[in-house]
């Protein structure tokens with residue numbers, strides 16, 4: 052019996068779902084029955100690591116003694132590093148602590164006999180191959196092999212498939228803590244094609260910051276000390292943001308919230324009441340930006356919200372009360388709120404680990420022949436795992452370089468590749484195509500008369516793909 056795990060590695064929260072013995076679904080919640088906060092704290096002196104809920108709870112207390120990482124996902128694939136307590140930490144090493152935290156949570160829930168060594172991990176649409184590689188390395192450091200990566204929107208769509216299956220065009224609106232990710236999917240009996248994507252670096256974190264600045268300004272007006280929010284010590288800014296994040300959520304069921312901090316620098320103990328109308332007015336620009344992002348993504352494919360069938364709303368920030376009020380009033384289309392929106396991406400990923408679907412190359416990639424015709428090496432419509440091939444070409448003149456022009460089927464140039472040849476008329480040049488784990492297409496070209504060191508490689512890192520959901524559904 053297979054144990055399958057699905058992970059939603061989020062900027063703010065990470066969630067893990069297990070499907071044990073092919074059917075028992077387990078949601079690995081933390082001590083507060085929530086997903087795992089994606090927060091890692093490293094002690095500046097001892098190098099000790101605290102992460103997840105423990106880190107979240109001790110964040111204020113340890114804000115000076117620890118280095119705090121709250122959105123390491125956004126640093127994956129970069130060359131950043133941090134020297135803490137004599138160790139150089141890379142984004143992969145820090146992210147691996149989150150994978151390790153998830154793994155420990157699973158072990159604590161199910162006992163040591165269970166092996167948690169692989170998972171399907173969801174990634175944002177348009178997550179670059181560099182970031183994929185970096186995420187894979189982070190998981191590997193925690194002893195988790197990433198079986199496959201699935202786009203967060205496809206995972207969410209799969210989880211809610213019963214509710215959306217009758218629609219041919221679906222917008223997945225995933226508004227998280229760090230980003231808003233939109234994908235417009237075309238659904239043809241389970242074959243999911245991404246028609247357009249859009250994203251905006253706008254998430255719950257930005258709203259929390261704006262709200263914090265607003266509360267600070269209100270305080271400053273009541274009790275002027277001539278200190279801007281930016282000039283407050285980092286510790287107090289962090290406390291204010293944490294309190295405002297909680298208050299933002301309280302507006303889901305309250306009309307007035309009280310922001311109280313026992314200590315807020317020179318302002319001492321503070322207590323500020325904010326009513327819902329104020330909050331609503333304050334964040335209207337962010338809501339407009341989010342809606343504009345959906346509109347502009349739809350415009351790319353000549354659609355608008357009126358003629359779209361359905362919107363699937365996932366991510367924590369879609370619970371924002373002013374946002375819900377706005378879309379309930381303005382959108383006529385069918386709106387799907389998954390039952391457990393915080394878990395829907397990881398749930399879909401776990402289901403896809405059991406009933407694997409497949410990626411298909413959407414468009415051909417090939418070369419332009421000397422007669423001007425396009426010759427596909429990677430044929431559109433082929434499943435990714437059956438794409439590997441070798442194509443042979445002969446040079447048509449006595450030259451020491453064979454010039455390849457790689458294009459898509461519309462003959463849009465993707466790359467020029469120059470392969471050293473020996474200079475024989477009709478000398479053969481082989482182009483070998485392989486596909487790596489991160490869905491990168493690797494073309495390796497070499498003359499049969501030349502040794503390996505004359506090989507030339509070209510990597511196509513962002514092929515357009517179609518995802519075919521498992522046939523069982």
Ligand SMILES: Nc1ncnc2c1ncn2[C@@H]1O[C@H](COP(=O)(O)OP(=O)(O)OP(=O)(O)O)[C@@H](O)[C@H]1O
Nearest residue numbers: 061062063064227228229230255366367368370371
């Ligand atoms: N009731 C609520 N009202 C408003 N915002 C909420 C509510 N509940 C959660 N949020 C916000 O949702 C955000 C977290 O959402 P989510 O867990 O989907 O993010 P993520 O997946 O970690 O981030 P990303 O998808 O950007 O990588 C936080 O900013 C949180 O404050």
Ligand SMILES: [Mg+2]
Nearest residue numbers: 061062227366
């Ligand atoms: Mg998310």
